Amino acid sequence: MSGTLTGHPVLDPRLAPPFPIAALPLLRNAQLRENVAHATDVIQSKRARLVAEKTDWQELRRAAAAIRSHTLEHLGSYLEEFEARCTAAGGMVHWASDAAEARAIILELLRQEQASEVIKIKTMTSAEIQLNPALEAAGIHAYETDLAELILQLGEDEPSHIVVPALHVNRSQVREIFARSMGLKDLPDDPKALTAAARTYLRQKFLTIPTAIGGANFLIAETGSVAVVESEGNGRMCLTLPRTLITLAGIEKVLPRFADLEVMLQLLARSATGERMSPYTSLWTGVTPGDGPERFHVVLVDNGRSSILARPTERQTLRCIRCAACLNTCPVYRQTGGHAYGSVYPGPIGAILTPQLMHMEYAQSLPFASSLCGACYEVCPVKIDIPKVLLELRAQVVNQERGRAARLRDPMFIGMKVAHAILAGARRFRAAQWLGRIALRPFIRKDGWIHTLPSLGAKWTQTRDLRGLPSQSFRQWWTARGKEER
Amino acid sequence: MRASLFITCYNDTLFPETGRAVVRLLERLGVELEFHPQQTCCGQMHANTGFRAEAFSQARRFVALYRNAESVVIPSSSCVAMIRDQYPGLFEELGNESLRSEFATLLPRIYELSEFLIDRLGVEDVGAYFPHRVTYHASCHSLRGLHVGDRPMRLLSKVRGLELIPLEIMERCCGFGGTFSIKNADVSSAMLSAKLEDVLSTRAEYCTALDNSCLMHLGGAMHRQFAAMRTIHLAQILSATEGSPPEEVA
Numbered sequence: 141m142s143g144t145l146t147g148h149p150v151l152d153p154r155l156a157p158p159f160p161i162a163a164l165p166l167l168r169n170a171q172l173r174e175n176v177a178h179a180t181d182v183i184q185s186k187r188a189r190l191v192a193e194k195t196d197w198q199e200l201r202r203a204a205a206a207i208r209s210h211t212l213e214h215l216g217s218y219l220e221e222f223e224a225r226c227t228a229a230g231g232m233v234h235w236a237s238d239a240a241e242a243r244a245i246i247l248e249l250l251r252q253e254q255a256s257e258v259i260k261i262k263t264m265t266s267a268e269i270q271l272n273p274a275l276e277a278a279g280i281h282a283y284e285t286d287l288a289e290l291i292l293q294l295g296e297d298e299p300s301h302i303v304v305p306a307l308h309v310n311r312s313q314v315r316e317i318f319a320r321s322m323g324l325k326d327l328p329d330d331p332k333a334l335t336a337a338a339r340t341y342l343r344q345k346f347l348t349i350p351t352a353i354g355g356a357n358f359l360i361a362e363t364g365s366v367a368v369v370e371s372e373g374n375g376r377m378c379l380t381l382p383r384t385l386i387t388l389a390g391i392e393k394v395l396p397r398f399a400d401l402e403v404m405l406q407l408l409a410r411s412a413t414g415e416r417m418s419p420y421t422s423l424w425t426g427v428t429p430g431d432g433p434e435r436f437h438v439v440l441v442d443n444g445r446s447s448i449l450a451r452p453t454e455r456q457t458l459r460c461i462r463c464a465a466c467l468n469t470c471p472v473y474r475q476t477g478g479h480a481y482g483s484v485y486p487g488p489i490g491a492i493l494t495p496q497l498m499h500m501e502y503a504q505s506l507p508f509a510s511s512l513c514g515a516c517y518e519v520c521p522v523k524i525d526i527p528k529v530l531l532e533l534r535a536q537v538v539n540q541e542r543g544r545a546a547r548l549r550d551p552m553f554i555g556m557k558v559a560h561a562i563l564a565g566a567r568r569f570r571a572a573q574w575l576g577r578i579a580l581r582p583f584i585r586k587d588g589w590i591h592t593l594p595s596l597g598a599k600w601t602q603t604r605d606l607r608g609l610p611s612q613s614f615r616q617w618w619t620a621r622g623k624e625e626r
Numbered sequence: 627m628r629a630s631l632f633i634t635c636y637n638d639t640l641f642p643e644t645g646r647a648v649v650r651l652l653e654r655l656g657v658e659l660e661f662h663p664q665q666t667c668c669g670q671m672h673a674n675t676g677f678r679a680e681a682f683s684q685a686r687r688f689v690a691l692y693r694n695a696e697s698v699v700i701p702s703s704s705c706v707a708m709i710r711d712q713y714p715g716l717f718e719e720l721g722n723e724s725l726r727s728e729f730a731t732l733l734p735r736i737y738e739l740s741e742f743l744i745d746r747l748g749v750e751d752v753g754a755y756f757p758h759r760v761t762y763h764a765s766c767h768s769l770r771g772l773h774v775g776d777r778p779m780r781l782l783s784k785v786r787g788l789e790l791i792p793l794e795i796m797e798r799c800c801g802f803g804g805t806f807s808i809k810n811a812d813v814s815s816a817m818l819s820a821k822l823e824d825v826l827s828t829r830a831e832y833c834t835a836l837d838n839s840c841l842m843h844l845g846g847a848m849h850r851q852f853a854a855m856r857t858i859h860l861a862q863i864l865s866a867t868e869g870s871p872p873e874e875v876a
Contacts, residue, residue, distance in 0.1 A: 471799040475816040511803025514770035534676030560680040563667040599811035604846030614645035
């Protein structure tokens, strides 16, 4: 568990340290990096195999992007349609403009249920609105029933991935957590024994706790249905056994038509877990007497989404279907895992989604937590141009800095302004090349290379040497050659 | 055929041998090269770091300098990607109609070096001789930005004496990322370390690419570690002939 080595991960963007600072202890955690690299390699190779067998993969991506874009353009009317159909089928729809409102609605619903315990199935939105601490404060104990979430809850750890939240924990670490928290001293670490232990622990919760909180992969406007995909069947337990089910969903989760699932489910399963179809796809519409929950609530959460919707470049962020393919392919995520992002949404999608959900007031380091390699855009099933959005957000962060006095103490800001002045004319550029050669001369060793530099340069030379500037620039050579020829 | 060489700011300053190799190679293939002395930078560093207004003024400057060029050759795929992928957005946001239309007519005449050789000159065998074991790193911008595909491989496969050693996961980023390597120096170093492991395990003599930026990153780490491998820009391999090996610098 990373917590024992790095301190407890902070996933609240308001409190989390900037990405480069949060990343350092994780980079020093060899076990965690090995776990993350191994897990993402496995998922990626499964995904690549199943994507390769789809000859219409690019058409599917285009169709999905079009469906999601269309939905976002008409989001208000599709949400109202969903509300009407869901209500007609016996569901109750609640609207929450922010996290606090969503928490208050859920607490009120639980108060009406007189619930002191709830079972939960993995929902990113619940983590986003920090529901569990609010439940705990209200004296309601929440039991996570997704296996990975259970591991994290018992291990007092935090999720590091959107689809595979305990991806940074390996099997023997899981054994340690289960053995300790379930009092099973002799638990072996084979998968069968571990899942059996989890099953025994969870079955009792499923059978005794009548209130459940879950998420949604999709909401269908046309029918008022909710769709959840998962791998374990624990989700289906949560969705079918309790008397009361509360579904929590971001407002962007809606799809216009039932038939749109055909496109989305093909892309989601392959992108997320490298499967043709998720082992469990649960679909339900309102309530059905004698079958499943008697009371069904949907809490629709805005929490910053409508402000993203208003911005033309950034709007595509809301197409996301939370498959996490961008995390698995990201060379940055591969090194740090998810905790460095200081958000429940890590990786490339987290780097664009988190600061926007925070109205660009927090998490400003995240848009810079990318080498802009473009691998995320290539795999995204709904074609979110993540590098483009990153650049847009970087410009917004720099524009914030332009208005602050502190910029004059930021060597990067000053460096960029000086570089701009230099690059604005060839004469200045030549002068800077000449000055640079002189300034760097004291740092050049006998082999002609620089091994240490001060200030920002030290960030480079911490792991790389730099060849000393050649005595003749290309333009000097070109000019000299021209003279010779004449 | 005439072409204008945009050498890029960092090649001009740090890797003039790459520029000389481009000149040698293209002149050997009968291209009449010109070099606009007012050129500096495409604006990529500023655009990628969030300094959009500054990037715009450099982009506008680039268009003004090259609007009459027959072709523009650029031995750096990330600078070409900047021009193709980011100029339109910058000009849309900050430019006027005349700048946009000038750029639209210039854009099809801009080539990354391997594109220029294969698409414009229609040549794969450039007559090069380089009797060494070489591995190729597909830089992010060449692969996912420009979609150069197998062009560099086709060029390398025609180089006499050259043994091309495949690089495992050749498309994985080296961790440079421009100012990312400074702002996120630790993460960048971790990415570099992972990439270098793959590169060094090829046991090639040289690692080549279309971008000196990645090569500066990889080469800087190789030098730090006294690794038995060096980096070399593709232009330098292609410029080498039997009688005249590539310039060895430093």
